[in-house]
Amino acid sequence: MTQPTPRRKIIPIKPVADPDSKIYPRSITGLFQRWRWFFVGLTQLIFYGLCWLPWNGRQAVLFDLEARRAYLFNLVLWPQDAIYLAILLTLSALALFLFTTVAGRLWCGYSCPQTVYTEIFLWIERQLEGDRPKRMKLDAAPWSARKAGIKFSKHGIWLLLSFWTGLTFVGYFTPIRELVASLSSFSFGPWEIFWVLFYGFATYGNAGFLREHMCIYICPYAQFQFVMFDRDTLLIAYDTARGEPRGSRARNAKVDDNPIETKTDIKPAGLGDCIDCSICVQVCPTGIDIRNGLQLECIGCAACIDACDEVMDKMNYPRGLIRYSTENAVQNRLSNAQIIRRALRPRVLIYLSIFLVATTITAWSLLTRLPLKVNVIRDRATLSREATDGSIENVFRLNVTNASETAHVYQVQVAGLPGLRLAEPVDIAAAAASVGSTTLVLRVEPGAAKAGNHPIQVTVSDAANPSVSITETTKFIVP
Numbered sequence: 158m159t160q161p162t163p164r165r166k167i168i169p170i171k172p173v174a175d176p177d178s179k180i181y182p183r184s185i186t187g188l189f190q191r192w193r194w195f196f197v198g199l200t201q202l203i204f205y206g207l208c209w210l211p212w213n214g215r216q217a218v219l220f221d222l223e224a225r226r227a228y229l230f231n232l233v234l235w236p237q238d239a240i241y242l243a244i245l246l247t248l249s250a251l252a253l254f255l256f257t258t259v260a261g262r263l264w265c266g267y268s269c270p271q272t273v274y275t276e277i278f279l280w281i282e283r284q285l286e287g288d289r290p291k292r293m294k295l296d297a298a299p300w301s302a303r304k305a306g307i308k309f310s311k312h313g314i315w316l317l318l319s320f321w322t323g324l325t326f327v328g329y330f331t332p333i334r335e336l337v338a339s340l341s342s343f344s345f346g347p348w349e350i351f352w353v354l355f356y357g358f359a360t361y362g363n364a365g366f367l368r369e370h371m372c373i374y375i376c377p378y379a380q381f382q383f384v385m386f387d388r389d390t391l392l393i394a395y396d397t398a399r400g401e402p403r404g405s406r407a408r409n410a411k412v413d414d415n416p417i418e419t420k421t422d423i424k425p426a427g428l429g430d431c432i433d434c435s436i437c438v439q440v441c442p443t444g445i446d447i448r449n450g451l452q453l454e455c456i457g458c459a460a461c462i463d464a465c466d467e468v469m470d471k472m473n474y475p476r477g478l479i480r481y482s483t484e485n486a487v488q489n490r491l492s493n494a495q496i497i498r499r500a501l502r503p504r505v506l507i508y509l510s511i512f513l514v515a516t517t518i519t520a521w522s523l524l525t526r527l528p529l530k531v532n533v534i535r536d537r538a539t540l541s542r543e544a545t546d547g548s549i550e551n552v553f554r555l556n557v558t559n560a561s562e563t564a565h566v567y568q569v570q571v572a573g574l575p576g577l578r579l580a581e582p583v584d585i586a587a588a589a590a591s592v593g594s595t596t597l598v599l600r601v602e603p604g605a606a607k608a609g610n611h612p613i614q615v616t617v618s619d620a621a622n623p624s625v626s627i628t629e630t631t632k633f634i635v636p
């Protein structure tokens with residue numbers, strides 16, 4: 158029989174440390190730390206590298222605001238394709254719901270730019286100032302030439318990295334090679350200067366100073382994601398039943414193989430597995446104590462897992478006193494197989510189905526999208542008139558967008574009224590990724606249609622590939 162599940166308890170924001178006091182996270186090694194660095198490397202390789210990747214003679218990914226088009230590898234998107242941006246944002250929101258419901262704060266812990274840059278800045282800080290005790294000592298020490306030199310070097314490297322980050326960001330909107338070339342000749346445009354400095358200083362401020370405050374007090378995702386959590390969401394959990402009562406003891410204190418059931422009988426002084434060393438608190442980048450339960454400040458970085466596993470190894474206790482788990486699993490001692498089964502709960506399956514259907518439709522729509530856009534606009538200055546040969550004439554403006562990266566010749570055909578014809582054949586030569594327009598003069602013989610508005614079709618086809626063809630409907634006016 159399923160047991161009634163108690164209400165989830167989330168401890169409200171109440172930082173362990175004074176919010177103004179600086180946190181000095183201790184360095185840590187271990188499995189999850191290696192995974193974090195893997196994601197730091199991967200995300201930064203993509204961010205710093207992708208803008209340098211050439212593709213079809215231009216930048217693979219470029220949002221060319223001046224030309225009002227975006228290049229994503231083979232895709233060329235125009236302002237008319239803004240719908241794809243809206244769909245992409247919707248899909249991202251759906252993916253976020255799905256991911257957060259299943260995996261909690263994995264994004265925050267491993268791939269969020271705030272976490273990633275804080276990790277990089279912290280690494281630089283450690284190389285110059287040392288680990289936690291040395292950094293604390295240096296900050297407490299009075300100013301000296303040595304301290305000034307270390308601080309100056311640290312901030313210098315941070316600023317250089319931040320500036321390069323700002324430059325890379327702008328390089329997705331202005332071709333990066335041109336940008337770097339203009340850097341050497343100091344010929345940046347005013348907007349480029351603004352955004353390089355803005356993004357650069359945002360990186361410097363966020364990763365160098367704001368750090369955990371961004372996650373705890375500013376990030377909106379952190380504030381609302383707990384709504385998506387339930388008792389089967391993956392989180393970092395301290396096993397209270399196994400760890401408590403906590404307390405220090407000699408390293409060789411006796412421990413049995415089944416500490417949860419019989420710890421009070423066998424362990425010295427009736428202690429749990431937590432030796433109260435506080436290393437899990439010292440490595441925490443937000444300065445919290447995970448042993449107090451699920452907290453909004455926990456960004457799911459898993460540093461406390463690595464730290465505690467190391468302590469457990471030294472004590473010869475089983476690993477996993479702090480571990481990835483779910484509230485249900487910790488309380489009801491669920492196995493990994495049970496955790497995975499519960500991960501596929503109805504709510505997750507619904508999110509997953511919607512996400513997969515929406516992604517498939519979007520991908521299909523993008524892949525089958527024609528590299529041609531056509532717009533027929535009536536010439537409002539000339540509604541309808543009699544031509545020199547006695548026929549009835551309507552004039553239109555035909556706009557053609559060649560959304561591919563090769564030049565094309567397009568042919569125009571018209572239909573919809575008996576004898577409807579072009580006053581003269583129209584062939585449109587369109588350069589690669591260009592927009593062009595021409596005047597369309599259409600005629601019918603008098604008496605071909607009665608007076609009024611008649612729907613007609615204008616078809617524009619690629620001369621070399623007639624399957625690339627678009628038909629637009631407009632109206633022909635017979636006076």
Ligand code: SF4
Pocket residue numbers: 400403430431432433434435436437438448464465468478479
């Ligand atoms: S690192 Fe582990 S043993 Fe040490 S205080 Fe934290 S939970 Fe207890």
Ligand code: SF4
Pocket residue numbers: 393437440441442443444445446447454455456457458459460461462
């Ligand atoms: S409690 Fe653990 S997982 Fe959460 S932020 Fe601190 S170190 Fe990271």
